[in-house]
Amino acid sequence: MESEPCERAVPLRSGQRAGLVSRVWLLSTNLATEPYPVYPLGMACVASALHAAGHHVEQFDLLAVGADRARLREALVAFAPDFVGLSMRNLDNCDSLTPTHYPELVRDMVALVKACTQAPVVLGGAAFSLMPEELLDFTGADYGVVGEGEVQMVELLTDLVAGRPGERIRRRVGPGRMASPLFAPDLVRFYTERSGLVNLQTKRGCPFACAYCSYPALEGREYRFRDPREVGEDLERLQKEHDAPQVFFTDSVFNDREGHYLQVVEEILRRELRIAWSCYIRPQGLGRPEVALMKRAGLFAAELGTDASTDLTLAALNKGFTFDEVVAVNEAFVGERLPCAHFVMFGGPGETEATVREGLANLEKLRHTVVFAYSGICIFPGTAIRRRALEEGLVGSEHSPQNPCYYQSPRLDAATMNAMLEAGFRGKRDRVFPPEKSRQQMVILQRMGYKGILWPTLIRYDRPRKDALTESPC
Numbered sequence: 001m002e003s004e005p006c007e008r009a010v011p012l013r014s015g016q017r018a019g020l021v022s023r024v025w026l027l028s029t030n031l032a033t034e035p036y037p038v039y040p041l042g043m044a045c046v047a048s049a050l051h052a053a054g055h056h057v058e059q060f061d062l063l064a065v066g067a068d069r070a071r072l073r074e075a076l077v078a079f080a081p082d083f084v085g086l087s088m089r090n091l092d093n094c095d096s097l098t099p100t101h102y103p104e105l106v107r108d109m110v111a112l113v114k115a116c117t118q119a120p121v122v123l124g125g126a127a128f129s130l131m132p133e134e135l136l137d138f139t140g141a142d143y144g145v146v147g148e149g150e151v152q153m154v155e156l157l158t159d160l161v162a163g164r165p166g167e168r169i170r171r172r173v174g175p176g177r178m179a180s181p182l183f184a185p186d187l188v189r190f191y192t193e194r195s196g197l198v199n200l201q202t203k204r205g206c207p208f209a210c211a212y213c214s215y216p217a218l219e220g221r222e223y224r225f226r227d228p229r230e231v232g233e234d235l236e237r238l239q240k241e242h243d244a245p246q247v248f249f250t251d252s253v254f255n256d257r258e259g260h261y262l263q264v265v266e267e268i269l270r271r272e273l274r275i276a277w278s279c280y281i282r283p284q285g286l287g288r289p290e291v292a293l294m295k296r297a298g299l300f301a302a303e304l305g306t307d308a309s310t311d312l313t314l315a316a317l318n319k320g321f322t323f324d325e326v327v328a329v330n331e332a333f334v335g336e337r338l339p340c341a342h343f344v345m346f347g348g349p350g351e352t353e354a355t356v357r358e359g360l361a362n363l364e365k366l367r368h369t370v371v372f373a374y375s376g377i378c379i380f381p382g383t384a385i386r387r388r389a390l391e392e393g394l395v396g397s398e399h400s401p402q403n404p405c406y407y408q409s410p411r412l413d414a415a416t417m418n419a420m421l422e423a424g425f426r427g428k429r430d431r432v433f434p435p436e437k438s439r440q441q442m443v444i445l446q447r448m449g450y451k452g453i454l455w456p457t458l459i460r461y462d463r464p465r466k467d468a469l470t471e472s473p474c
Contacts, residue, residue: 021054022082022161025119027072028061029102029109030089036452037063039191041199041250042125042149043087044181049150051182055157059182062109064190073116081119083157085149086110086141088125092404094378097418097434101404102127107139114140122156124149129218130381132169134400147172147218148204150179178204178226180234188242196452197278198244202231202264206252208282210307211317211349211384212377212407215252225260228267235268239275246300246452247277253305254279255286262290268297276300278453281340283329284321291332299338301456304329306342309359316349318384327365334368339456341370345377347417349388351409356417360424363431368462370455373425373433375418376406430458 026047028040040061047057058079065071076084086109092101106123113121123141136144143166145152152170159166178201191198205220206213238244255261268275281302291299304326308314311322326342333340344363346356363371379386379395385407389395395405408414418434425431432455 021056022157023056023080024050024058024083024085024157025076025079025081026050026057026059026085026087027109027113028059028063028087028089029106030087031063031067031102031105032090032100033063033194036195036197036454037191038089038195039187039197039199040087040089041181041201042089043085044183045179046085046087046124046149046153047184048179048182049154049177050157052179053154053158055154057182059184059187061184061187061190064187069112072112076113076116081117083122083160084113084117084119085122085124085153086113088123088127088135091127091130091380092378094374097375098436103135103138106135110139110141120160122153124153126214126218130214136169143167144169146170148178150177178224180230183238183242185242188238188244192242192244192246196246197248198238198242198246199250200231200234200238200247201250202226202228202254203251203256203260208253208320209318209384210305211388212307212345212380213252214380214383217382219252223256223258223260225258228260228263231264232267232271232273235273235275236271239273245276247275248453249277249279251280253282254302255281255290257285262293265294265297273298278302280305281329282321283326283342285325286329286332288332288335291336291338295336295338301339301341301453302333304340304342306344308348309344309346309362310355312350313348313355313359316351317345323362330366330369334461337368337461339369339459341372341455342366343372343374345374346421347376347406347408347412347414349385349407349409350411351417352411353416353420356412356420360420363424368459370430370432370458371425372435372455373421373431374435375414375421375433376408379405379407430460432458 026043028043030040043059047059050057060075062072086106088106090102110121120142122143122145123136123139124145128135128144129146132144132146143156146169152172156166156170188198203223203225205223206215207222235247238247275298277298278301281304283304283306306326307319308317309323314323330340377385379389389407392410394407421433425433
């Protein structure tokens with residue numbers, strides 16, 4: 001698709017500015033709003049690092065302007081950048097039944113930018129880091145940054161401004177530095193109004209080896225923890241300067257075995273912050289005392305990476321826990337009347353009609369919670385499930401940015417499995433399949449004035465018995 005030319009092109013300046021700094025325009029291309037609009041945290045962290053290095057930075061979010069390309073052109077030309085950085089968050093929406101692909105959008109954005117300025121375009125973000133060579137060629141961007149951008153982006157611009165040839169694709173070497181995000185007030189307002197949420201990280205990395213997951217490749221295979229005091233400062237700033245009502249911690253796993261998450265919780269309590277928050281939870285090693293402490297500190301909902309519903313399929317995904325452990329963690333949340341949701345993928349390695357039946361029965365053990373089910377598992381480059389799919393002849397050696405692949409067990413017909421899931425979830429408001437059902441529910445709730453994490457509205461707790469309220473404890 002050709003971009004409409006801008007009224008004027010902005011030439012790349014020679015000599016730049018004193019101190020070898022420059023004007024950098026950052027663009028978040030993410031338009032996904034499901035399950036809710038997500039604040040572009042990666043862009044904010046890169047902006048912070050560039051700002052600290054002395055660059056003049058402006059952040060622009062395509063979603064926040066309703067994908068209005070005229071407003072994008074106007075802002076880009078007015079800023080007159082020396083460099084443009086594009087963030088690419090997703091390859092697709094991970095829904096095999098109603099897929100949405102994003103590389104074409106990013107290619108269009110690169111073409112639009114190049115029609116408005118001669119400034120080099122640098123592509124980064126989680127999705128880009130999964131397929132850097134392919135996506136750089138596909139989109140036509142000039143440079144790419146793989147992994148965390150706080151250091152690499154600054155180093156790349158330092159080389160380019162100084163006249164040194166920059167690497168076409170710059171990769172992280174060793175642990176990266178986690179910058180405190182530079183939150184843009186207008187973007188915070190947009191996301192708090194649209195989703196009620198702003199994102200934050202307390203750590204990066206993941207020591208687990210789930211067969212389908214790209215987190216270890218993107219962030220490293222060990223946790224790197226932020227100082228809980230820095231996390232507390234970010235939360236306090238979001239509350240005092242931006243009046244943010246809710247925060248989502250985007251850590252791959254919030255409840256780490258080392259107990260860093262409890263230090264963050266204690267810091268929130270120590271500062272007496274009145275801010276609601278949510279997070280991703282690993283359904284293992286978490287009891288009611290820890291859940292109660294998190295609730296006291298402001299946790300209002302948690303999303304559990306359960307991923308499979310039988311011990312056989314959990315083991316095939318290398319999850320490292322059993323379904324009994326999932327039930328135990330769910331009961332800890334129920335005991336505190338704290339909403340939690342489970343995300344479960346059917347059709348993975350080892351899935352059969354028998355495991356689907358067993359899995360549906362197991363899910364019935366999860367009380368007062370929401371279960372979101374998916375058909376098939378998105379295959380990302382460099383993951384164990386891709387290697388297995390290659391061995392089983394389910395995919396070819398090529399991995400195209402335009403055509404995401406899904407693992408579907410060769411031992412089970414996908415249509416049969418989907419029919420079993422629909423029948424098993426039929427008539428249950430807190431069991432969601434296919435994913436399109438969730439989107440329809442969200443539209444209804446949003447029209448009713450709800451925003452943010454909406455699935456807790458699907459949970460109903462048992463009403464306390466009247467005699468339990470009046471009974472003497474003696």
